Amino acid sequence: MAKRNKTVEQEVIAKVRTRREELREQRESSQNQLVRRVALGVIGFLALVLIVGLIVEFLVVPRQAVATVGNEEITLAEWQDMVRYQRARLIVGIEEQYELFADPEAEDPEAAEAQAISYIQQFSGQQISLLTNAYQFLGEFVVEQLVEDELVRQGAEMRNLTVSQEEIDAAVGEQFSYFGGGLPTPQPSATASPEPTPSLTPVPTFTPEGFVLTSTETLTGTEVTTDTVAVEPTAEPTLAPTSTPLPTATPVSADSFQEQLTEQNDGLNDLGADEALYLYEVEMSLYREKLADALFAEQEISTNAEHASAFFLLASTEEEANALAAQVAEKGFLTVWNELKSNPITSADPAAQPPSAQELLWRTEDDYLGFFPNGTVSEAIFSLPIGEASGVLADSSNGTDLWVILQVSGREERPLSETALEEKKQEILTTWLEEQRAAKVVVFENWRTRVPRQPVLDVRYSQVIPTATPPAAPEIPLP
Incomplete structure (x- = not known):
């Protein structure tokens, strides 16, 4: 009887243990399922974020506008x-x-x-x-x-x-x-500048290089002849080309x-x-x-635009310009210009810029502003009467101060280049x-x-190139 009771007790204990194990297994299974669901949810969320990120990065962002022009967009992809x-x-x-x-x-x-x-x-x-x-x-x-x-x-x-x-x-x-x-296609060839409309401006018998005759009058020494006669310059005039021909491609x-x-x-x-x-x-x-x-x-x-030709006396200091102005008042502009052009002043100092005589043929006001950007000279060229010498004008050229005395030799409407x-x-x-x-x-x-x-x-182009170090001077042993 006792043995039977013990057997029954063992069976009851086994059933209770089995039940506990089943409950534990069920609980563990539920927990595992929850963990799996959470993990899958996290993975799914991360995958969704990744997919959305890829869509945004490769589909949405490239289509974003970096600029709009009216109703048209310039996209990031086009710009990149x-x-x-x-x-x-x-x-x-x-x-x-x-x-x-x-x-x-x-x-x-x-x-x-x-x-x-x-x-x-x-x-x-x-x-x-x-x-x-x-x-x-x-x-x-x-x-x-x-x-x-x-x-x-x-x-x-x-x-x-x-x-x-x-x-x-x-x-x-x-x-x-x-x-x-x-x-x-051939570039425009160099053509001689036609003579300007005759004016009543005396011109010297010596015609400087590049000068285009602007008058039928001649100046001989100090005597001015106002009759309409043919001009016979002592030097053969050289007609200036309208432009320098560009090299043609081979x-x-x-x-x-x-x-x-x-x-x-x-x-x-x-x-x-x-x-x-x-x-x-x-x-x-x-x-x-x-x-x-x-x-x-x-x-x-x-x-078309108004063009002008002019003679220039150029000086790098105001004192030199005033000295030239005094000579112009005494001898006349063209005489001083010819003397300086024929016998240029030289300086022992290579850096010094002695006074010089120059000429520019048939330039527009914009052209003269390119040479003399302050505007003083260009304004005088297109306002002074032809043949009248200006006073000393302060301007600049290539960033350097310059003093100018000028005389307009011709002015007329011409086709633009x-x-x-x-x-x-x-x-x-x-x-x-x-x-x-x-x-x-x-x-x-x-x-x-x-x-x-x-x-x-290639990184080699942005690297610092070392400079060669000169060899050290040999040591001289002391006696």
Whole structure:
């Protein structure tokens, strides 16, 4: 009986233990399931955050605008592609300079490389800086470039201006001196300046070099002849050209052009840049030219302008200028000018600038402002009566003070040169772009933290090149 009770007791204990184990296992299982659910939730949340981050980084952010031009947006992706392209262009240019300066046959290759890099750092220091520590400036430049491009595109579209693929191809060829098998467009040749409208200004019998006769009067010694007679200068006058002819490009063959173009595109592709952006740049340059022409035509600006020729007595000090003025009062301007031109004053001091006699033929007021930026001289040239000597005028030239006495020898309306016309067109385009920018452009700051640093310039170009240390002087033993 006792044995049976013990067996029953053991069975009861076993059942109770089993029940406890089941409860514990159930509790542990529930806890494990909860942990798994929490872990899966955390993993799922992190995965969601990662996916959202990737979507934002690669889909949303690249489509954000770095600038708006009217209703058009310039996206971050477009801007970054252009920054990478500009970096690649700069790197290709630096590498081409290295090939130019490096001497592959040098006896000391390391010294030759160091010298070549030193030259590159000297001539292309700004480009190297843009690719290294000043990359923000390159990013800002590209923003401004794309904004202007969009303004130009919109302005051209409003005026129904188009650029054909044939024009793009021709412009690309011209950049490589390929003209479709033909010759480059000839530059304006130097032509003699025609004689100006006759005036009642006496001119000397000695005609200085480059002088264009402005009168039918002659000055012989101190006697002025006012009759209308033919001028017989003692020196043969030299007609001045309207411009210096520019050198013409040497045309290359189609094969050479394709080889150079392929080499350029391969260099861009190797650096991860899109070669299509090169064609985009060419296209936009053509649009700029056409828009500048259209804006110039819209404003109906005259292609003529008042030109003047003048003689100058130049002095680097006011005392020298006053001495020249005294001579002019005594002898007359043209006599003093001829004497100084025929017998220039020399100085024992190479740094000294003695008084000189000069002449400028048929320049516009803007041209004279380029020579004498203070405006005193240009104002006198276009206000003084022809043949009347000015007083001493204080001005400057190339940042140096200058004192001038002048006499206008001719003044009349003349066609503007091609260079002057192009400058006016660019001035009009620049003004138009500034007005359009103020009215239509908004630039954001989100690009500043996302300026691409690729492609990377080889570190050798930004390293400091050590200078050679001269050998120490030999010690002289003391007695």
